[in-house]
Amino acid sequence: MRSRNLYVTRSDRALTLFLDGFLWFWTLVVAYPLVYVLSASLSSPQAVIGGKVWLLPVEPTLRAYQAVFRNKMILAGFANSTLYMVLGTAISLALTVFAAFPLSRRELAGRKALNALFLFTMIFSGGMIPTYLVVKDLGLRNTVWAVVLPSAFSVWNMIITRTYFQTNIPDELYEAAQLDGCSDFRFLRRVVLPLSGPILAVIGLYYAVGLWNGYFNALLYIDSQRLYPLQLVLRDILVLSNMDMSMMQDFSEMLRKQGLASLLKYAVIVVASLPVMLAYPFVQRFFVKGVMVGAMKG
Amino acid sequence: MTKRILALVLALAAAASGAFAQKAEWLSKQPMPVSKEKVAFKIFVPQRPEIEDITRNWFTSWYEAKTNVHVDWQLAPNETSALRQKLNLVIAAGDLPDAFLMANIDANLETRYGVDEGLFLPLNELIDKHMPNLKAYLAKNPGVRGMMTAIDGKIYGLPNVNECYHCGLSQKMWINKAWLDKLGLKAPTTTEEFYQVLKAFKEKDPNGNGKRDEIALMGCTDSWQSYVDSFLMCSFVLDTGMQYSFGNTEVRMYYDAKTGKVMSIYDRPEYKEGLKYLRRLYAEGLIYSGSFTQKQDQFKQIIAAEPGVVGAFPNGASVVVLDPVAQSALYRQYVALAPLKGPAGLRQSPYYYDGVAGINRLVISKSCKDPVALVKWADAMYSHEIQQYRAWGELGKSWRWAAAGEKGLDGKDAIWANLVPYSADPQSLNWQQLGIEFQSAENRFGQATKQGVDLYSAEGLETMLMKATKELYEPYAGKSQLIVPKALRFSTAEADEIQTLLVELNRYAVDRKMAYVMGGADIDKEWASYVKKLNDLGLQKFLAIQQKAYDRQFGKK
Amino acid sequence: MSSIEAPPRGRSALGAAARLARRHWQLYLILLLPLAYVALFNYLPMYGAQLAFKRFSASKGIAGSPWVGLRYFKLFFASPSSLRIILNTLSISLYSIAVNFLFPIILAVALNESRRRAFRKAAQMITYAPYFISTVVMVGLILQVLDPRLGIVPRLVAALGGGETNLMGSPKAFQSIYVWSGLWQGIGYSAIIYLAALAGVSPELQEAAIIDGCSRGQRIRHVDIPAIMPTIVIMLILSFGFVMSVGFEKVYLMQNDMNLSSSEIISTYVYKVGLVNADFGFATAIGLFNSLVNLALLVCANAAARRAGQGGLW
Structure with missing residues (x-):
């Protein structure tokens, strides 16, 4: 009984790790371009055209x-x-x-x-x-x-x-x-x-x-x-x-x-x-x- | 007596302010209003993003009051494929408006809907009887009537006049003058010299940052004449480039003036030599690999990097990819480069003589009840006067007639002067590019301009392009190899025959071209089978149809 | 169990059906509105399918246009690249189904299993967001990310010692770019349907499973997956009904001189050929061909599902 529990926990942990990893991976992969879009919308067009924006807004403007x-x-x-x-x-x-x-x-x-x-x-x-x-x-x-x-x-x-x-x-x-x-x-x-x-x-x-x-x-x-x-x-x-x-x-x-x-x-x-x-x-x-x-x- | 003096004084004052400096020939010859009773027309038109609301525009109401013509606008999308879809559907469903304005009705649609189905109204007589302005223009430009005429000898559409001098020789290359100077090089004049220059750009760190990050030559796929190969290919055989391209469905052809034959470049031995030259450049890393895939957006970002990394690039104008104000320093580095002399001594630039008049800007449908009033309404737009009101807006507010002594772009007496600064917002003052344009060379060059302007400032742009075109490109305007005009007319049977050939031929030729340039295949080994495959795909049949159409329309009768 | 038995054969079957119909007349009444809708907007226009065999004339209308027999089918199949175009379409479509079918399910399960509420909500929103990027802008983003100089992906490759790579110029990479960018854009959106189904699984059932000593993996396998299985099967079968109908816009925008050998598909080809002549006949004929293939695949998928004991569409 005890060993089985241990086994279960270990496989559980692996599964949890996989699912959480999957979630984090997709969230980040998706989030980056979205952040880019958001930052680009808040940057000056010149900075965007010049390729200066990569994560945060450059020359922020509304x-x-x-x-x-x-x-x-x-x-x-x-x-x-x-x-x-x-x-x-x-x-x-x-x-x-x-x-x-x-x-x-x-x-x-x-x-x-x-x-x-x-x-x-x-x-x-x-x-x-x-x-x-x-x-x-x-x-x-x-x-x-x-x-x-x-x-x-x-x-x-x-x-x-x-x-x-x-x-x-x-x-x-x-x-x-x-x-x-x-x-x-x-x-x-x-x-x-x-x-x-x-x-x-x-x-x-x-x-x-x-x-x-x-x-x-x-x-x-x-x-x-x-x-x-x-x-x-x-x-x-x-x-x-x-x-x-x-x-x-x-x-x-x-x-x-x-x-x-x-x-x-x-x-x-x-x-x-x-x-x-x-x-x-x-x-x-x-x-x-x-x-x-x-x-x-x- | 006092009245007369008063009038004289007023006239003098007005002349001094320039407000009455217009000449009779600038004014419309079309009597107004065009109809005693108010008439209304339903006109199909693409929605233009620069115009806030066509129904509430200053020119719309001004022109309606002047002509007594009311227009019910049937809006279509502006984007090419969507516009085409709606146009076809409206016609297919028999839901015809009175006229189509700017509906992109090309020669094929004209043949199909006009010649075959009789859905468009022939305008030959109406032009002669009721369109004095257009008639005057056609008398001055005899070639245009031929471009307007459909395969059955009738005219179904009115032209759009846009005499853009530098656009006629738009296949330009821009080279980094700062780098040339730094390396002590002269502007290259032959393909071999060009190769040496690119090599120096690549290897000698002209931007001086100690890194080998220079791109010797770069192009992109969706800008104006920006394909990386066409300018260079013209030193071997005439490559008309991206000018007319609808995606990648255009077989590259030229008309050989000596033999009177329409030729494809794809099976020419000169083309083979050109590809080998391109292969050499590519193999040595002188052409940026993204050139064949990237779009203008990426191009702009790369060229904007600091310090500059691009040595040379093809484009109709450098301003398309560089901002003369915000990127002034970089913009000034690039100067136009004259066509290069090829190994066989060929040095040429394609001359797009047919770009002057766009066809079928306004097409009247057979269901129009009062075509006379409608053509009169259109005719006035073929005058400097209405062109000014249409494209700019109210006299005295948006533009004025030029004052005595003001000079235009070409240094001759100016016609008009602009009064409003540009803004990116949609507006309600005028129609801009909507409607029928009458951008004659006279009108373009007639804009009052500061003389002795800095060529590489924003104001000097048009002057710079004019000078570059005149000095560097016009001397080499293609003489023995000519372009095949865009407005070539085919019968429906012919169009049916070439429609699949066109796509198949082009896809194969482009695919092989890339393989030869990128090194995926050996051109010397494959050439014979490549040419054979082209013929198997119907190249000769395709050319025969083109030849027939060309001779019918432009050949000696 | 059920209130009706399997209907007996022959006349009495009809009689039973009639009796049933009489008792449940309200069901038909409810169905009337959707039926009227499809009659009007779907069946009434069906006569247009005859254009596949006609040369359309705008002045004569659909009925009056002259017959051309199988001209358009011959035109298409006689063209030297029709086979490759069909294969391109099929492979891009099946590839897409495989990827876009599997990953949203994993995402839904992962979201469902995630214990941190705030993160879970955020992740759900974020993965759903790209769906609202229009195709034009989406292709712009793809070009940006894959650009040999500017893009993150080639820069990573270069950092790993791979040299300059131009993925957009590789015919081999084209389909993968298309499919995986499609997944990037649609994964969150497609996962919603499974999330809704998973929400229907009762906590009691989960608890019972825990008490029984089920591991997390076992719970997912024996509780969650069965709960969403009907939805999974239906989604999979349905997607086979659209195999030939790969959208035009994104592929067209992603095409360039270097990838044409693998990026030409039926819809872009029809656009290029039909654009020249406003040829409705050609487009209709190819559309009809697509529909027939789709129908065959749908029937096969449905039969396979039934054989696997997973029910089906009908």
Whole structure:
């Protein structure tokens, strides 16, 4: 008994060492470039271009942040993106749960066919032109809906949610509820949703992040600057490599653009990722709430 | 009488302040407003980051009041591939606006949507009848009409005029004059001398820090004419370089004036010699290994290191990678180097004569209800007057007409003077590069400039580039080997045929080039099989199509 | 156990299904909204797939465009490099799946096992952050880190006596750079789903395991891993449904003259060929080919999972 304990401790220690080492390694590997980005955003553009920044800010200045907050396009984009994120996440979550719950129930006759129906859309698509025509014919072009609707539903997320429902909501619970005369509506609202905090938080986060980082729908369907999301604004500022140099009007023009890009480059990364970063701790809170179900299963 | 005197005094005062020094030829010949009733057009346009909001811009409202034309802007992204995506989709879905402005409609799209599908409006008659300013410009520049004309003989797009003199000879090399002086060397004139100079740079510690950290020659992949090989290759065979490059999908070609043939450089024996020269430089560590992979961002950081570590670099202008104000000392070290004479006596610089006019800046779709008003609206922009208002803003506030005695960049009488300092923030005063530009050479050189300016200051930039181009590059502007113009028109069938050839040929040629230069393969041993493989991949077929298109458009009829 | 038995064969099966459907009509009602959504936004546009066999004409529309048969497929497969392009795509994709599948799980377990709350929270936030760096900036960072003069990695190599190395110029290194930078960017984000699943494991279960004398490793193996196994399997199967669809932007931005032999993949090739002519037919045809391969791989992965007794997607 004693020797076994000793053995266990030793292997435990090795494992702990490995896992902690892994954690420290990744945290540091990831942290360094992030610190660099942060420092670069707080340094003078000259110092960054000159390669003088490697860890801490050089010639510290808030100029970049001032420029970001003076830029009305960025601010408007920020507001628009927030709206798209909130609205879009709500719609997407609803669609996902409404699909995942029935498909997780074995009582749903024709479940296989219905599942296949959804899966098929994950693999095959009609392409951009007909999708564009659908959006146009629905009268969604150049509206908020054109940004949030065309990719509101992800089969991938639905399947993850469905799997969670299948494994974490015990069949016994469903059967008991059925015997009590509980309707499917009621069961979804009163049992499934309260027990699915973690998965809803994760899927919601995935949708929110997708909407926040996304620009493609806006690129295709939005025609006025008023509705531009942040990422589209940033792309136009940051993508300089496609500048056609042979068409250069004059150098002051080019220098101005390069200056703007190098000044804003790092500050906008910080500003643009802040809201989604701050959302994360709130999401984490939901991770502990699913505990009860596991206990029941065990 | 008193009235007359008063008028005279006022006029004199005005002339003294320069406000009324404009000449009739600078003004637009287009009668305003272009329409009695207010007309509105929907125009597709990329969103420009330097303009805060196109709908609330000074020039937008000023021009609307002047022309009586209202524009509903359909914004597209500015970045090339995204712009192309949206353009294609809008057209594919039959969702046509009245016009496309700056939509990057190249010769291929013009053929497809204009010639084949009839979605664009032919403008030949409209130009002759309703566009006096553009007509005057075309009369003065007879070559431009040929560039504008589609494969069916019609004109579907209006040009963008940007007569940038030094851009016509943009394949420049910049060499560290301070290092040359320190080592007692003269500017090299031949490829052999250049090799010796680079060797000295590498070995003799010209930056004097006691370390062998010098990079003799460095380039990058995404800047202007910054590929490390093209300038040097021109001493062997004409390499047009990065000028037109869309990523790496451009087969390097030239037009041989003696034989009238379109040639690819890839299978020329002269190209082989050029590659061997590059191999020699690389093998001796004279070319920085990152040159073929790094981007402008990294380039700037390396060149900015103290003390300076870079001996020579190719670029359209040194200012692209060095800041004349913040890095003044370093910026002054680099001077332009004339093309080098190759072993066979070839000394040349590609002359990009087609860069003057960009094609299809404004394209009108067939669904436009009132094309006459729209072309009139566009025509006024082909005048110095509207160019000034468009690119700079309000007269007297952002710019003024030049006063008597003020001189331009070329030392001749100036046309106008700038009144606003630059700022990096997006602004609402003018359209800058948006719309149709009319940057004629006259207008560019006509900007009032301090004479006798320090060439290596920020103010002296344009003068320096002009001088360098005139003295060092123009004498060697390619005469026997010419560029193949960008605006070469292909029929749809031809375009279909070359589309895969282009990608395949280029990928293979570039891959081998790198192997020969880096030493991954022996060029002497492989050459015959390399040329054979190029032909197997369809090089001759590709060239035949290019030749046909060239002869059709520019050949003697 | 379950309220329904395995359905009998024949007519009575239909009858049983109908009875079941009647009793659970609410499930169908709930499903109606997502069904309407996919009908409208996914199935309605499917007619566009015919463009794979047509030469698209903007003035005639999709239906009116002339048929060209298998022209685009022939064009693609006749090109001398199509095989290499497909192989490049497959290898970069499978490599990516292997790495991006395994490491987020380890990270999630490590985070879950970490006892120091503050560090754990910080580590979670930090590893999640890079996901918000846009591709353009990300590629800029990669070039920076790998630059022969400026970069940390080549400087470390040089310090270890390796001489000047240009990793971006090595066709062999390209796929590794792509994959591991992808892991760097996505590890924290991908770990979230496993963290959520691990959060569902009850402390009682853990305690019971401890009382039973389980070591930490045994607990991870017998409690934690089984708890997240369904998620792991689903994620793995799903990723096989996207093998051919390697994103275009990052690869394209990372391409240069020196690595083209291994960095040309289907999406960049389609971009280069299609860009010249705005050729929707070509893009649609290759897209269709990709989908078919993806479907085959997905079916195989699913079958393999079932055979291993791990359930599946359907």
